[in-house]
């Protein structure tokens with residue numbers, strides 16, 4: 001008999017919460033270090049994995065950023081994106097809108113052009129080979145200044161055709177969304193779509209979610225499940241058809257649980273819940289694994305997972321025509337399964 005895991009893996013879906021830098025598997029890290037003549041403190045994959053001892057977002061970020069120093073040339077960025085897209089295509093992903101953190105590279109001397117041209121080449125190569133489509137979302141690091149974010153936005157303008165949206169990530173503690181209100185207002189006038197991380201169980205999570213919805217007026221929200229603390233905000237999000245990019249396995253690393261109760265509660269109420277992998281190299285699960293883990297934890301049916309996959313296309317930033325085709329492909333998949 002086929003399992004919910006097999007169903008999850010073959011289900012056509014979009015991935016909407018994925019940090020390219022979070023797809024750096026230890027094997028590729030060693031390969032890039034060798035290529036660039038960088039000495040790593042760890043000698044084996046097991047030693048690298050042993051450093052993945054996260055208890056919250058801050059302890060995760062303390063491992064995540066230093067690992068990026070092996071990314072130096074455009075080829076390195078290309079290979080990272082290509083490896084991820086290869087893996088995603090093998091788990092039913094038809095389309096990805098993926099984050100990249102240019103400031104994590106420009107702040108250590110790697111030019112913006114090197115980063116984005118490498119990622120762009122990885123996207124084009126994967127599309128040619130697997131038919132998977134991908135867009136880039138430029139994330140500002142919220143623990144850097146608003147001035148640096150604005151300068152990064154200006155640096156990105158010549159590449160606007162390669163960037164679909166602007167996001168906000170990194171450490172939320174002491175870095176609320178309003179710190180970047182001006183940057184995001186400018187990004188909007190420049191024609192970018194907007195999304196922001198509202199991480200799980202942060203101090204002031206619900207206030208930040210309120211700001212993001214009512215002041216910044218994002219087009220999507222990343223994580224954001226603490227919204228259940230304010231029913232009026234849940235109603236507002238549902239009325240707007242606002243997409244939530246949840247990441248169950250990631251949640252179980254940075255908090256004590258997957259937050260499946262909140263995710264499923266919002267799904268049942270009609271919120272546009274999607275399921276994603278966040279930083280799969282660190283959390284040990286790609287997007288299909290996340291669908292399967294949530295289904296196993298919360299006893300979801302194939303029809304529930306199909307609803308989540310349809311949501312992913314509904315709140316993705318693709319053309320209406322492609323959206324209709326991809327939603328139809330989910331229905332067709334569900335029919336052949338049952």
Ligand code: HPA
Pocket residue numbers: 019022057169170171197199278279
């Ligand atoms: N939250 C904040 N910053 C991040 C994340 C996240 O989920 N993943 C990578 N950087």
Ligand code: ZN
Pocket residue numbers: 017019169197222278
């Ligand atoms: Zn994230």
